Amino acid sequence: xxxxxxxxGGTSVGNTERIRNVxxxxxxxxAKGHEIVVVVSAMGKTTDELMSLAxxxxxxxxxxxxxMLLSTGEQVTIALLTMALQHMGQDAVSFTGWQAGIGTESVxxxxxxxxxxxxRMEQALSDGKVVVVAGFQGLDAYGEITTLGRGGSxxxxxxxxxxxxxxxxxxxxDVDGIYTSDPRYVDGARKLQELSYDEMLELANLGAGVxxxxxxxxxxxxxxxxxxxxxLSEDTGTILLEEPTMEKNLVVRGVxxxxxxxxxxxxxxxxxxxxxAKIFTTLxxxxxxxxxxxxxxxxxxxxSVSFSIKKEDFAETIQVLESKKAELGYQSTNxxxxxxxxxxxxxxxxxxxxVAAQMFDRLRKEGIPVKMVSTSEIKVSVVVPESAMLQxxxxxxxxxxxxxxRV
Amino acid sequence: xxxxxxxxGGTSVGNTERIRNVxxxxxxxxAKGHEIVVVVSAMGKTTDELMSLAxxxxxxxxxxxxxMLLSTGEQVTIALLTMALQHMGQDAVSFTGWQAGIGTESVxxxxxxxxxxxxRMEQALSDGKVVVVAGFQGLDAYGEITTLGRGGSxxxxxxxxxxxxxxxxxxxxDVDGIYTSDPRYVDGARKLQELSYDEMLELANLGAGVxxxxxxxxxxxxxxxxxxxxxLSEDTGTILLEEPTMEKNLVVRGVxxxxxxxxxxxxxxxxxxxxxAKIFTTLxxxxxxxxxxxxxxxxxxxxSVSFSIKKEDFAETIQVLESKKAELGYQSTNxxxxxxxxxxxxxxxxxxxxVAAQMFDRLRKEGIPVKMVSTSEIKVSVVVPESAMLQxxxxxxxxxxxxxxRV
Numbered sequence: 166x167x168x169x170x171x172x173x174g175g176t177s178v179g180n181t182e183r184i185r186n187v188x189x190x191x192x193x194x195x196a197k198g199h200e201i202v203v204v205v206s207a208m209g210k211t212t213d214e215l216m217s218l219a220x221x222x223x224x225x226x227x228x229x230x231x232x233m234l235l236s237t238g239e240q241v242t243i244a245l246l247t248m249a250l251q252h253m254g255q256d257a258v259s260f261t262g263w264q265a266g267i268g269t270e271s272v273x274x275x276x277x278x279x280x281x282x283x284x285r286m287e288q289a290l291s292d293g294k295v296v297v298v299a300g301f302q303g304l305d306a307y308g309e310i311t312t313l314g315r316g317g318s319x320x321x322x323x324x325x326x327x328x329x330x331x332x333x334x335x336x337x338x339d340v341d342g343i344y345t346s347d348p349r350y351v352d353g354a355r356k357l358q359e360l361s362y363d364e365m366l367e368l369a370n371l372g373a374g375v376x377x378x379x380x381x382x383x384x385x386x387x388x389x390x391x392x393x394x395x396x397l398s399e400d401t402g403t404i405l406l407e408e409p410t411m412e413k414n415l416v417v418r419g420v421x422x423x424x425x426x427x428x429x430x431x432x433x434x435x436x437x438x439x440x441x442a443k444i445f446t447t448l449x450x451x452x453x454x455x456x457x458x459x460x461x462x463x464x465x466x467x468x469s470v471s472f473s474i475k476k477e478d479f480a481e482t483i484q485v486l487e488s489k490k491a492e493l494g495y496q497s498t499n500x501x502x503x504x505x506x507x508x509x510x511x512x513x514x515x516x517x518x519x520v521a522a523q524m525f526d527r528l529r530k531e532g533i534p535v536k537m538v539s540t541s542e543i544k545v546s547v548v549v550p551e552s553a554m555l556q557x558x559x560x561x562x563x564x565x566x567x568x569x570x571r572v
Numbered sequence: 573x574x575x576x577x578x579x580x581g582g583t584s585v586g587n588t589e590r591i592r593n594v595x596x597x598x599x600x601x602x603a604k605g606h607e608i609v610v611v612v613s614a615m616g617k618t619t620d621e622l623m624s625l626a627x628x629x630x631x632x633x634x635x636x637x638x639x640m641l642l643s644t645g646e647q648v649t650i651a652l653l654t655m656a657l658q659h660m661g662q663d664a665v666s667f668t669g670w671q672a673g674i675g676t677e678s679v680x681x682x683x684x685x686x687x688x689x690x691x692r693m694e695q696a697l698s699d700g701k702v703v704v705v706a707g708f709q710g711l712d713a714y715g716e717i718t719t720l721g722r723g724g725s726x727x728x729x730x731x732x733x734x735x736x737x738x739x740x741x742x743x744x745x746d747v748d749g750i751y752t753s754d755p756r757y758v759d760g761a762r763k764l765q766e767l768s769y770d771e772m773l774e775l776a777n778l779g780a781g782v783x784x785x786x787x788x789x790x791x792x793x794x795x796x797x798x799x800x801x802x803x804l805s806e807d808t809g810t811i812l813l814e815e816p817t818m819e820k821n822l823v824v825r826g827v828x829x830x831x832x833x834x835x836x837x838x839x840x841x842x843x844x845x846x847x848x849a850k851i852f853t854t855l856x857x858x859x860x861x862x863x864x865x866x867x868x869x870x871x872x873x874x875x876s877v878s879f880s881i882k883k884e885d886f887a888e889t890i891q892v893l894e895s896k897k898a899e900l901g902y903q904s905t906n907x908x909x910x911x912x913x914x915x916x917x918x919x920x921x922x923x924x925x926x927v928a929a930q931m932f933d934r935l936r937k938e939g940i941p942v943k944m945v946s947t948s949e950i951k952v953s954v955v956v957p958e959s960a961m962l963q964x965x966x967x968x969x970x971x972x973x974x975x976x977x978r979v
Binding site for chain 1: 588591592622625626628629630631633634636637638640641643644647648650651652654655656658659665666668671692715717
């Protein structure tokens, strides 16, 4: 008998019909003899509706009261799902975040889980009940309701799985797993059976968007096997592990892409005392997310630093740079819009030198200019013209044999 | 500086516009220098909507899960009202039932408040905050969310007022007070300035329906002045006290009426050992609410007992009596439908003999037959033909001078 944590998102519990389906799915697992804890989000559009009510009353409602308001969403779902389970003859009990013992730091809208007191959950499991827990929420040391911010329910599920020493944590969603690339745009993109936490983190940060990075980090810290699977099919989905054992031959496991990138170049004169740090500190203060940073110092050329940002931060970035020019002490700025980022991700790169070279070579053959490069141990990202983004992605997907491998 | 508890029902907080109005109303009180605790119900139709979702999933959802589900309704209101107050510059904080320290017995859907731990409320009040509390809900000794059943938010308000030693508890509603009778049907019915708890209990049980009897009993037990007033006007409404000091000249303070009454008569032969008790015990087991009971034993006539029930319980009553005839050991039954109950209520009756006689005399003059009579120290009820209900009510309202007295 295994202990499994199952997490269902807002779409999966969007109406009573879907809640019934989720209940059937859960009973399918208990029928196999597993102990089950279920974590759920608020139903479909509930959160949006509550936020709209709040917006009617205040342009900037207090974060504490937003947590008070929004945490009702999951509480509705846990009650309804538990009723559905009981109606189908499955003994079950619902717990709010605080009833499940989820203690968080004392921060509203974006709290981190600090500890989980599992007494009530353990008792209910030993009574043979399915335990249905409200995701996304907890209680701080002062008895205040907190919420975990984006991806919060995924994090709740992983944290509970770790605290209860579950065998596995299954994230049920509307996709059936993690793909080698986006199948809507890449011929032959296919589902991966396994992926490492680190690879997932690189893919998630690059916009794969299925699992929140916080949940993946949590799983990595506790070595909790985390699967991403469809709530509509019986397929096993993709399992995240520390070290995948399947598809070991793959050096690259995924190709991600992100459009709407802008490159900013700032030229300066040496000496440029500490001002480089000042630029990025100032941008961070204005919540501009800087991604790739490349500095070039060549004989006979004005030294410069280039960095990439999202197009949505472009206006803010220009405004900050212009208004603080004297303070930042640079000479010139210029920018290039209409760019995109394409990245290859794979743990195998560490032990396979030449992957970046192979990538550049293929891009050269495709006639695609590379504007910026950034590398990590398991990732190489390039910035290319946005018009060539999908061509580059498809070419690299083919170059590293991702479509060829059987599922 | 007084401490006042204000309670607003579901209609008063039915949408964000109304919530804003309630917030203004509250700020009007804080501006007078009062310490304010506000108790609110779920917004308008929220409870019905949640119950309909539950009904989709289970014909008989567990009471625990219903409490889990329904208690979200008030939690939404407290968050929104607090945001509205804060937006208007009034410092405020919301508390769920459990955060407000409301401890109940361990019963779902109909729990009684056992104690209130006022620490958090006292702290917030001393910080100069308006405290906004979710009505209708509490927490039992096992950490389970409970709800108080019908009239629960009124009871929460009165209980908090008592625990915090407030000066007064104001129930804001969609009527502007308690009337001598229903102004829709009785010419000259007018609002009372004061009423005793006992009088209100008799009127409430007779269908006045503005305040739940439990809340009135609670107020009576703690001698908490309880006002019923309109959330739309500045009028002071009606104040409930142990002993009204105004309108002392009134022997009768109200005339209540209730249509759709059925009289059942059960004939039996002496000796009828204990079977009389058995009839009412059996009916109570089947949740039939028996109101007036009249037994008549006269020489030469078969002894019988008559009792009145609501029409909605008629079928159940007949079914119970028929199916248990042998066991109950009676001889015959007959019934009369199309009846109504008219009652006069007033504390002054105790010291004014002849009130009942005056009532019967007036009804005789009106040509209205009296089918049953029941008296208490502060009430006389008669059962009359339903067709004469409003005539009787108007006549008695006139007879006891209720319209004549100035407001």
